[in-house]
Amino acid sequence: MTEVIRAVGLTKHYRKVAALDGLNLSIPYGSVFGLVGPNGAGKTTTLKTIMNILKPDGGHAEVLGVDSRQIGPLELARIGYVSENQEMPDWMTLGYLLAYLKPFYPAWDDAHAAHLVSQFDLPLDRKLRHLSRGMRMKAALASSLAYRPQLLVLDEPFSGLDPVVREDLIEGVIESAEETTILVSSHDLNEIESFASHIAYLEAGRLCFAEEMTSLSARFREIEVTVESSEPLSGEREWPATWLRPDSTAGLIRFVETRFDPERTTSEVRRLFGEVRNISVNPMPLRAIFVTLARSRSKAV
Numbered sequence: 001m002t003e004v005i006r007a008v009g010l011t012k013h014y015r016k017v018a019a020l021d022g023l024n025l026s027i028p029y030g031s032v033f034g035l036v037g038p039n040g041a042g043k044t045t046t047l048k049t050i051m052n053i054l055k056p057d058g059g060h061a062e063v064l065g066v067d068s069r070q071i072g073p074l075e076l077a078r079i080g081y082v083s084e085n086q087e088m089p090d091w092m093t094l095g096y097l098l099a100y101l102k103p104f105y106p107a108w109d110d111a112h113a114a115h116l117v118s119q120f121d122l123p124l125d126r127k128l129r130h131l132s133r134g135m136r137m138k139a140a141l142a143s144s145l146a147y148r149p150q151l152l153v154l155d156e157p158f159s160g161l162d163p164v165v166r167e168d169l170i171e172g173v174i175e176s177a178e179e180t181t182i183l184v185s186s187h188d189l190n191e192i193e194s195f196a197s198h199i200a201y202l203e204a205g206r207l208c209f210a211e212e213m214t215s216l217s218a219r220f221r222e223i224e225v226t227v228e229s230s231e232p233l234s235g236e237r238e239w240p241a242t243w244l245r246p247d248s249t250a251g252l253i254r255f256v257e258t259r260f261d262p263e264r265t266t267s268e269v270r271r272l273f274g275e276v277r278n279i280s281v282n283p284m285p286l287r288a289i290f291v292t293l294a295r296s297r298s299k300a301v
Contacts (some may be wrong), residue, residue, distance in 0.1 A: 004029050004151050004181040005050060009059030012045050012205075019045040021205040022059070027198070032177050034192040034213075035185040036286075037202035038294050043185040046202065047155050051081060064150060077105050080144030080180075084156040086136065090129035094122055094139050098146065105147035113146035120168060134165035141169060145176050152176060154184040158191055166191060193286040201293060208293065220289050221260040224280040225253040227273050240268050244296045256284070256292050 005027040012020040019042045027033045035043050048054040050061045052071045061068040066075050089097065094117075102108045117124060120138040123131075131139060137157060144152060154173070158166045166188065173182060174195050186192050192199070193213070200210035209216075228251075239246045239255070246255040253273065257265050260281070269279060284292075 002028055003062075004031075005061065005063055005183065007046075007050060007059065007061040010046070010049060010056050010061060011058035012042075012049055012054060013057050018205050020049065020056070023202075023205065023207055025200060025207060025210060027181065027183060029181055031198045032173075032182045032196050033184070033198045033200065034196035035183065035200050035202065036187075036189065036192065036290060039187075040204075041202040042205040043202055044155055045205075047153055047183070047185060051079075051153060073104075077107065077147070078150045080147075080149035080152040082137070082140045082144050082152070082154050082157055084137075084159045086140045088128050088136065088140065091127060093125055093127050094131075095124035097128065097139070098124075098143060101143055101146075108147045112148060113142065116142035116145055116172065119172060134161050137161065137165070137169060138172075141172055145172065145180075148176075149180055152180050152182045154182065154186075156186055157184065158186055158188040170195060189287040189290055190285075199286070201290075203293070216286075216289070217283065219258060219260050220284045220292075221257045221265075222282040222284055222288070223253075223255050223257050223265065223269075224278075224282075225269050225273060225276050226278040226280075227251055227253065227276050244292055256296075 003026050005025065007023055007025040010020045010023040010025075011018065023042070023046060025046070035046065037043055045054065049056050050063060050068055052068050055069070063071060064075055064078060071079075092100065098113055098117075102110075116122075120142055122135065122139055122142060128136065128139065141157070152173075157169060161169070170191055173184070176182070177195070184192065184196070196213050198210065198212050199216050201208045242257060242259040244256040244258055246253070248254075253269075262281075265281075266279060269276060
């Protein structure tokens with residue numbers, strides 16, 4: 001088995017709104033899989049449906065080779081789940097929480113739990129209600145990593161946290177990536193870009209693409225073309241389907257190429273504009289790619 005999660009045709013409706021619309025998704029073992037998209041794209045619904053927190057209206061998903069609707073104690077003992085709205089027993093101290101959770105997880109590692117508590121600088125004797133948001137997220141992550149899960153699901157784990165806490169959480173996630181498949185949804189694209197091996201982009205409950213981060217970074221480019229004429233371009237033009245947000249001013253054309261290939265892209269430019277003065281090709285960070293896709297709402301990708 002090469003997939004830790006496989007979703008086929010997942011649908012989920014809230015009254016007349018399709019939160020998931022025929023979602024197909026495959027997450028390979030050993031990946032750090034980032035799920036991104038605009039607000040309301042269906043990221044949290046995807047995670048909750050896969051984890052059997054929500055029932056799908058159609059389609060199905062498998063987690064660790066088991067139908068997600070049949071996930072039971074054996075599977076949950078191998079899955080960690082951390083949400084931005086994590087509910088925790090506020091009356092417990094962190095030490096009590098860890099001791100309480102231990103019997104539910106046969107693979108619980110006391111030494112690893114102690115390492116995580118030390119790494120995150122967590123106070124074992126303090127009640128959870130008295131922890132800051134950042135400390136609560138660290139506590140949730142530590143309690144989910146202490147049993148070395150095969151799968152760790154993180155739903156917006158960095159939301160509303162200060163940069164130092166985010167960095168601490170990322171460090172903990174990266175350390176666990178050696179033995180755990182990680183599925184993380186987040187709006188913090190700079191952080192996602194720093195450690196994700198794969199990226200999936202959701203919009204309106206539909207999967208626009210899912211691929212390795214290296215492949216995504218290689219195919220998106222901001223292109224600027226300087227033409228010989230300084231006059232505004234005239235006439236209607238049929239832009240290539242792989243160009244997003246094309247724009248032209250006097251002597252300059254700008255667009256985002258979603259299938260960048262040096263030879264093909266250059267050939268397309270020259271076919272449309274003849275000999276040009278200069279073609280500038282610039283790589284794009286994940287945030288720029290995300291903004292371009294969100295604003296264009298194009299199917300060209």
